[in-house]
Amino acid sequence: MTSESPNITDAAKTWLKIGFLSFGGPAAQIALMHKVLVDETKWLTEKTYLNALSFCMLLPGPEAMQLAAWSGWRLHGVLGGLIAGLSFILPGAFVVLVLAALYAVFGTTPLVTSLFLGIKAAVIVIVLEALMKVAKRALKRQDHWVLAALAFAAIFFFGLPFPVIIVIAATYGYLTTRGTYEPAGDETRVPLAKTLKTAGIWLALWLVPLGGLWLSLGSGHLIVEIGLLFSKLAVVTFGGAYAVLTYLSQEVVINRAWLTPTEMIDALGLAETTPGPLILVTEFVAYLAGAKAGGLVMGLAAAFVGLWMTFIPCFLWVFTGAPYIDRLDRSPRLSGALAGITASVVGVILNLGVWFALHSLFGTVTQQTTGPLQLWVPELASFDWRALLLTVLAGVLLLRFKIGLFGLLGIMSLSGWAISQI
Known part of the structure; x- marks a missing residue:
């Protein structure tokens, strides 16, 4: 300061x-x-x-x-x-809530569908750009490249849950890093009691409401399931918003079928256009899931629970860990564990990009399983040439001409509408 x-x-x-x-x-x-x-x-x-x-x-x-x-x-x-x-x-959360409510009512109209044809193409390229940036920062050693490849194979071909991949990568990074913590001469000790008090307050704000929902509604209620899922997301999603999206897509589309692949891609496209953190896509997802189950009131309740369970843990991590910020650089094994996590996130984001691309370029994509192996197989006859053309256009605009994100999504939505008139 x-x-x-x-x-x-x-x-x-x-x-x-x-x-x-x-x-x-x-x-x-x-x-x-x-x-x-x-x-x-x-x-x-x-x-x-x-x-x-x-x-x-x-x-x-x-x-x-x-x-x-x-x-x-x-x-x-x-x-x-x-x-x-x-x-x-909050500014972005309000905008996302309004967009989610409008999408729940008008999302399947021809006009909205044509606009989102271009936005989906932009999303593929946006994820690709994020992948390139994270890979450049994270893959600095040969074993990190291997970790990234294994993470992609584990989640794409075997459906291994994201938290398991994170734990394995962190363990590998911790065990393969040498060195011990070296305190600085001017280091100020943080009272343990103060740390525990801070953690206790924010844990209570996080978990007591979740427990209250569980006791009052029952473990199988959609609102409780949203609270539990988003609480789990808050703990395991290292690597930024696109890592969160991979796990979220795996859970709400594949495992729980709350949203369709198209709705999930549309959710990300809308979240990209609003102010605030990209992770506000969780609010959009929660609202759609709730609205499908019980209309506007259920959608609003689900959105609020989704926001609470997404962001209260963020304050917990920040306020509990902030006094220790200067110590992180002096703990080699912890840094090694986190480097392993970051490397695996590259593979996880690659999985997200491939999954989005398949469901954007093909109208029908089915999951085929042989033993532990799973494959996403597109129906070639459902290939959409318009989606491919729009994806190429989005790639040129973003990667070649470095157009801003807001401008990109505006151009692509209009392009989607124009090409749908053919």
């Missing part, structure tokens, strides 16, 4: 401004916060900001939102962290 901190009112206004302007996914949001917090206001130093970014990238969940919460905590404690985190979440 710099020598002159803002008062909390000025900080709150700035956080709300960031929340409304945070389009474009994690990279754009992190760059926006750097511009405001380091370059313009100078509330944080470059070193402090980058250390915090490294810390948040090691946590499960959306790194950009957690970076905002940590920055607010650094400036004004827990209240500042809450203001920053909620300002980052």
